[in-house]
Amino acid sequence: MSNPPSATATQAPAGSAGSAAASASAASAAIAASAVVPEAAAPATSAAAIICSDLRKNYRDTVALAGVDLRVERGAVFGFLGPNGAGKSTLVKILTGLVHPSGGQGEVLGGKPGSRAVHRRLGYLPEQFRFPQWLTGRELLSLHGRLMGIEAEAARLLDLVGLGVAGDRKIGEYSKGMQQRLGLAQALVGDPELVFLDEPTSALDPIGRRDVRDILTHLRDRGMTVFLNSHLLTEVERVCDRLAVIDKGSVIAQGATEDLLQSPGLSVRVGELPQGSFEDFAARSWSEVAPPTYADGVITLPGVAADEVPAVVHRMVEAGLPVYEVTFARQSLEEAFVQLIREHHPGSDGRAGA
Amino acid sequence: MNPGGRLDDLRARTDQMLLLAGLTWKEGVRRRTILMGFLLTVAFVALYGVGTYYAFRQFDAQPDSASMGGVGALGMTLDPDFYRDMAAYQMLSFGLFVSSFLAAMLVVFLGAGMISGDAENGTLQTIVTRPVDRVQVLLGRFLGYASVLVVYTILLSGSLLLLTRVFSGYAPPHPVQALLLLLMQGLIVLGIVALATSTLPQIATGITGLMLFGVAFIGGIVEQIGMFLRNDTAAAIGDAVHYLAPTDSFFRMALGRLTPGSMAVMGEFLTGPFGAPKGVEVGALLYGLLYLGACLVGAAVLFRRRDL
Numbered sequence: 001m002s003n004p005p006s007a008t009a010t011q012a013p014a015g016s017a018g019s020a021a022a023s024a025s026a027a028s029a030a031i032a033a034s035a036v037v038p039e040a041a042a043p044a045t046s047a048a049a050i051i052c053s054d055l056r057k058n059y060r061d062t063v064a065l066a067g068v069d070l071r072v073e074r075g076a077v078f079g080f081l082g083p084n085g086a087g088k089s090t091l092v093k094i095l096t097g098l099v100h101p102s103g104g105q106g107e108v109l110g111g112k113p114g115s116r117a118v119h120r121r122l123g124y125l126p127e128q129f130r131f132p133q134w135l136t137g138r139e140l141l142s143l144h145g146r147l148m149g150i151e152a153e154a155a156r157l158l159d160l161v162g163l164g165v166a167g168d169r170k171i172g173e174y175s176k177g178m179q180q181r182l183g184l185a186q187a188l189v190g191d192p193e194l195v196f197l198d199e200p201t202s203a204l205d206p207i208g209r210r211d212v213r214d215i216l217t218h219l220r221d222r223g224m225t226v227f228l229n230s231h232l233l234t235e236v237e238r239v240c241d242r243l244a245v246i247d248k249g250s251v252i253a254q255g256a257t258e259d260l261l262q263s264p265g266l267s268v269r270v271g272e273l274p275q276g277s278f279e280d281f282a283a284r285s286w287s288e289v290a291p292p293t294y295a296d297g298v299i300t301l302p303g304v305a306a307d308e309v310p311a312v313v314h315r316m317v318e319a320g321l322p323v324y325e326v327t328f329a330r331q332s333l334e335e336a337f338v339q340l341i342r343e344h345h346p347g348s349d350g351r352a353g354a
Numbered sequence: 355m356n357p358g359g360r361l362d363d364l365r366a367r368t369d370q371m372l373l374l375a376g377l378t379w380k381e382g383v384r385r386r387t388i389l390m391g392f393l394l395t396v397a398f399v400a401l402y403g404v405g406t407y408y409a410f411r412q413f414d415a416q417p418d419s420a421s422m423g424g425v426g427a428l429g430m431t432l433d434p435d436f437y438r439d440m441a442a443y444q445m446l447s448f449g450l451f452v453s454s455f456l457a458a459m460l461v462v463f464l465g466a467g468m469i470s471g472d473a474e475n476g477t478l479q480t481i482v483t484r485p486v487d488r489v490q491v492l493l494g495r496f497l498g499y500a501s502v503l504v505v506y507t508i509l510l511s512g513s514l515l516l517l518t519r520v521f522s523g524y525a526p527p528h529p530v531q532a533l534l535l536l537l538m539q540g541l542i543v544l545g546i547v548a549l550a551t552s553t554l555p556q557i558a559t560g561i562t563g564l565m566l567f568g569v570a571f572i573g574g575i576v577e578q579i580g581m582f583l584r585n586d587t588a589a590a591i592g593d594a595v596h597y598l599a600p601t602d603s604f605f606r607m608a609l610g611r612l613t614p615g616s617m618a619v620m621g622e623f624l625t626g627p628f629g630a631p632k633g634v635e636v637g638a639l640l641y642g643l644l645y646l647g648a649c650l651v652g653a654a655v656l657f658r659r660r661d662l
Binding site: 097 | 661
């Protein structure tokens with residue numbers, strides 16, 4: 001029961017060969033302690049929703065995954081980005097047990113990918129999927145509920161994805177967008193702890209995309225972990241707390257979304273500079289950020305936050321700089337992404353992961 | 355853990371398999387394949403019935419050598435009852451050959467997509483990521499198609515047996531055993547298809563199923579010719595083909611269960627384009643069961659290994 005006595009008791013046989021009763025209780029305490037350890041250890045290893053270490057996959061002579069290390073915490077909306085063919089779907093398929101890895105280890109919700117125990121707590125929307133066209137949307141959800149051993153809340157899920165009125169129509173009559181909405185509802189059957197969504201908005205129009213974004217936010221608020229594969233960067237930028245970028249089978253960046261989005265700061269177009277005015281301006285207190293630079297009529301100020309812009313402009317004017325145009329540019333995920341992929345390509349052999 | 359838990363688990367797994375098996379029927383009803391299959395089967399049975407009816411009405415009208423066509427013209431004298439039974443048996447063996455061929459085609463066409471087709475189009479991926487084993491998915495789907503085969507065989511081959519009985523009066527000695535053997539033939543085709551579909555693409559699976567069925571049939575004919583001409587090599591080739599695919603062997607054992615006792619004297623000379631009847635051999639029965647079992651085990655192993 002209580003830990004301190006068992007800890008001292010286990011040392012007892014080594015220290016003193018005292019009473020038989022004492023060593024007997026020590027033995028039973030040790031057994032009790034060892035019986036408790038695996039259960040106590042389990043939550044510790046499953047604190048993260050997903051852990052990949054050196055996960056590899058080869059198809060004949062092509063490398064799909066070249067040693068991926070990844071950690072996704074519970075309750076996060078995790079974005080997984082990469083160009084086509086980078087290995088996004090392969091990773092998700094390994095983590096859902098569809099594809100067998102060539103090497104390395106994956107852990108999902110503290111268990112082995114593909115095991116029944118894990119699948120009971122999982123939802124998955126594949127990139128390429130097709131539901132039986134002769135079932136209705138409601139029947140499909142109830143089928144998946146029965147496979148989970150539960151009664152699917154078909155009505156709630158259909159409403160959630162905006163298919164409330166179409167639930168009793170055959171899937172064959174659904175548009176592509178409707179099928180994708182149904183696919184999302186299917187992934188949410190049984191209120192899973194973790195959902196894998198592989199390009200969930202590829203067939204959706206802008207309204208559909210916004211709906212999905214709202215649903216993802218809603219899921220996160222309910223504590224669900226979402227693993228989102230996407231190449232739609234603005235989407236990932238808006239909903240994901242953390243993200244990883246994969247290219248040629250290797251993760252080339254991962255971290256909090258805002259950390260991966262570096263702000264290039266302010267760029268200011270100026271007229272002809274009065275003698276000494278730029279030096280004067282540059283000399284004023286830029287201790288915490290990189291100093292401003294001037295080139296071709298544009299002054300660049302890296303690392304300026306949005307709320308600092310008016311003060312910076314005020315100081316420029318004070319220094320006598322003729323300001324014509326001020327552009328505050330937060331680097332978009334797209335720029336960050338393109339930059340990352342470009343940086344990764346030269347000299348890369350696609351095996352940089354492990 | 356505890357026996358009750360294990361029993362509950364087994365029940366849950368069985369429920370999942372039956373759920374998947376039931377989908378086969380639901381699909382058949384919704385896509386009207388069952389309706390079309392049923393209507394065309396009725397047409398086939400009706401044609402067979404009409405043919406049998408007229409053939410034996412003619413026979414009843416003139417039960418003499420004139421109605422015996424070629425046999426009568428040769429001046430042979432035959433016992434009319436014997437001749438009648440032989441004619442009925444020939445009709446039946448022809449009808450059953452067609453029906454068993456149709457059953458095999460049905461099984462090949464339905465079953466070819468069992469794993470590979472559904473894996474290719476993305477139907478399977480959302481199923482196997484549910485808390486089910488791939489073996490359950492395989493067996494569930496196999497059971498679904500097997501149940502279609504059972505119903506189809508009983509309706510079609512059973513109707514042929516019944517119509518022959520009604521119009522010719524001929525009562526084959528072991529009709530139920532014959533039906534069971536025909537069923538086994540279809541199940542072996544389904545087993546081959548299950549094995550192929552768990553690793554080959556859908557089209558390759560269909561071709562494999564049909565080709566093996568055809569090869570077994572030709573093998574049976576080679577074996578017959580070998581026996582007829584007392585050519586041991588041909589007989590051995592035919593025999594070897596039965597090991598490759600024992601479908602023809604089961605068909606011929608089924609015919610053997612329907613042969614009139616009076617025809618036994620004709621022995622191996624009773625060859626025909628649709629296979630000569632043969633007696634039930636325990637070895638052949640066991641081999642067929644083992645073959646089917648091996649197909650399913652192989653299918654399970656391959657399906658488990660397959661990347662989807």
